[in-house]
Amino acid sequence: MRSGKRQGIIGLLFATLLLSTLFNPVLTPLFAEESQYFKETGHTVSGKFLDYWRNNGGLPTYGYPITEAQMETDPETGKQFLTQWFERHRLELHPENAGTKYEVLAGLLGKDLRREALVVDPDFLKAEVLFNTAYSKDAQWYFPETGHNLRFRFLDYWQKNGGLERFGYPISEEHREIDPETGQIFVMQWFERARFEYHPENLGTPYDVLLGLLGNQLKSPKSKFEFMWKKGTSYRDIKGARSITTDTNGNVYVADAGNYQIVKFDRDGRLITKWGYKGNGDGQFTNVTKVVASPENLIFTLDPGDFSTTTKPRIQKFSADGKFLGSINAYGGNYSDFTRSSNIAISQDGILYRLDVNHDYTASRIMKISPNGIYLGGMDRTG
Template identity: 30%
Template structure:
């Protein structure tokens, strides 16, 4: 039933759609399908796409035709086509005002931007109070919709394609993580890419991927479309949202759990629980894959997590928290210092060996210690807790209690808020109790073993008085899905709407608790006004033909 588990580290990213290995739908007469995204364009939208610039102007399709606001629309990398059959061609297809929409979604009102000035060699638009100058002016004038059937591009045709400028040119961070000269228009965003590599070249004007960005942000009101990604050696493809890809960057590891990137040299430090060792993975040829593994330290009981701090590695084993330092020429740690001994052992089948360590914004270490059982009253005050201590091992304190097994936790960027995902107990049925996403506060009691969910007393160990004083979860998660890795996304590679949301890895259900296996996925937990508002799949597909071939961790 469990299939063959694959010990791999995978990398998820939002890349240019031209690089994505999806399979296209079968093309029918009058339509064109694209291998790059798996979507087809047909009929009037296809004719419009081909007549008005095609791939360089609009990009690949990133959705099928769909209904939005009573209109038939289709999304492309750089635009949204809207069908208006009440209009005569060519005005029966209109473009979305994605520049204006994208700015609005960012909370930026273009009307408040500093105005431009009339100047020689520029075109000034009094309607928006902004000027169009070189190098963007030549690009704007060279491209446009085909409206009159005459050769060349008229100002009206350029205006129909891009609209008027909404800003003056200014450096901005684009969706690829580059700071480039940027100017916003009603329907587009112009970006000036610098010249690289060649001695004689000029900077290039390109269009920002507004369609992909705005479409990603509108996902909470519209269905998410997924595409398959398959690599050699995978038993089945994984599925990710259109606009994303996922690739394998390391393999051959023995139950890798949590890992950290060393900012000093870019290597990955991995806790291999199955081998009882901490390994360092290196990408020697710079191709993005970590081909070489070096043992940093071994002989551990059940090593689960590691972080890099001041050039040393802090690693959490089942029985102790250690500091690894003084690395030799072979990469091994010549110093293995126990910072803190930890309680261990299990009193039943469900005792937890995982120990997760993280660095807080206060400079202290936070350490989760799972329970020794499924449901019991612990003898050690350090079990079923999150602990806090100084990086040298001193100053130990219990930060929060009643957390049966909070394997994954993280601080929300820009705040001191600690969020963690806790696993509920077993043997109360396939749908109870829920796993939990908690806002973990100092001194907080989160209920286990007395209660679960929103202060529901446990049928065996319930304590109504204690439950009344516990903190309820911020979000219920599906029962038995076993949440593990938790992180907040604050990068620039994904669509802007993902920034500030949580990524959560579900390890998946166990066959002794449910009739049908489920979980085994990575999800995006949407945060609104600082609180979780639901989740949606980000990566799925680790169950194929009833067999589990991978279990997400951290």
């Protein structure tokens, strides 16, 4: 009788423990059938994560684990899931999908890393349906869900290695980009859950397309470099950028010599305004090469002039929204020896400094000028 009671208590405890593991996703991997320790990174993968890792590409697709499994908040949904990070991915356990192939999902690392780019980077903005008529449409797919194309070798890799379920939709066009892990430039394409890189040095092998180390970039970046946005000439935003500066509000100003204008963005890369066009008049530019902002957020630009007497250096002053406030054409000493300006700078008290040079760049003069254009002195340097 006493033995039967003991067995009943043990059975009850086992049943309670079993139920707790079924409804507690944190404990589930502890009772998994199998675990694998990776000495390369010193972490263990267990249970459903290990099954998913092995059955969906393993090391080439996900890389080594770089954390243990732990509860984390998903930035896409704000919900908490049992999560484990790998060099190239983040795996999440979704108990609400238990018994289906979606019980383990790869996190949306592509979107997590490029949320700003989705609204400001031309390569991430929705594209037209662009078919190369020299090739079959079967090798060039357009996804209206995200407004992007996927083609040729990247499409082939996407199709043969899990497609939508593993990588998600494309969120960019293919383009050249710096890999922050190596500092090298590759043709890349971003997806909701991954980044494809084309490695021509591996052409003829299965490794000419590799997945970016997105897990490393998010959890243990090698540098603080963060690519925010770019403005391509095909989008007619910037054509020949020569200088960049910021004001006290974090707005960004670019001297766009190719379009004879100043372009202003907010701190997230959204276009605020642009002003200027080709000419010698007020608010016009012949070759704008420098832009600086004063502590009061006045904007000063430099047209450097040339070595003839027809085009002299000119500094123009604007408000932060591009309103022309005047020209500053202060010259001192024997100006005929220094007929071109190569740079301007501004101090914390608003004093302008202009660097003038002679025709063969063997001598220079630093001009000190008030914000209102009054010559305050200068000094010559030769040799």
